[in-house]
Amino acid sequence: SDGQVLTSTGAGSPPAFEAPAVTALNNATANELVTVGSTTTELDAEANLTFDGTDLVVNGSGDKAIRWATSGTNKWSIYHNNSAGALVAYDNTNSAERLRIDSSGRLLIGTTTEGHADADNLTIETSSGYAGITLRSPTDTGGAIYFSDATSGAAEYDGQIVYSQNSRNMTFATAGSSRMTVEAAGDVKVNDGNLVIGTAGHGIDFSANS
Secondary structure (H helix, E strand, O other): OOOOEEEOOOOOOOOEEEOOOOEEEEEOOOOEEEEEOOOOOOEEEOOOEEEOOOOEEEOOOOOEEEEEEEOOEEEEEEEEEOOOOEEEEEEOOOOEEEEEEOOOOOEEEOOOOOOOOOOOOEEEOOOOOOOOOOOOOOOOOEEEEEEOOOOOOHHHHOEEEEEEOOOOOEEEEEOOEEEEEEOOOOOEEEOOOOOOOOOOOOOOOOOOOO
């Protein structure tokens, strides 16, 4: 029966389903107490860890973590940084924070400091070499970055940077239409509009200097 266990007194009485009693497992040496509650889906460990069959809750003051360990050695942790209000993924092996979702919902990778206010939803930092993002796709498709100000219709792809793996062309689009393409051979094609040099006295240099 749901939430009950089959028990027998062993004295000739038929077995019956009964609600399980609360059972305490006490490790006095480590000062740890685990209590199995009155239902089969309830678990209480000390006062700070509970499971009610749906939610696993780590409660208490300060930073609380869930850790993954091998042979007693911590490898990775996910914890709530209480003072910053952030969720953190921590690499215990290398003693380094790898990822953080801060209290404003911004995603920070390799850093605890967000970027400029106009571009701070995702910040990636590396302590050496280049920092970058790779978009990998099959040879008959491509990769794209879209700029949108709506959740439906053409405004979802108002601005575009699109690379075709098939043609190896890079295309730039504004107002939902292709405007310029850098072709695989290096030619630049203006698909629509004029080439405007915005500063007087400047133009296009056709000298073939390498």
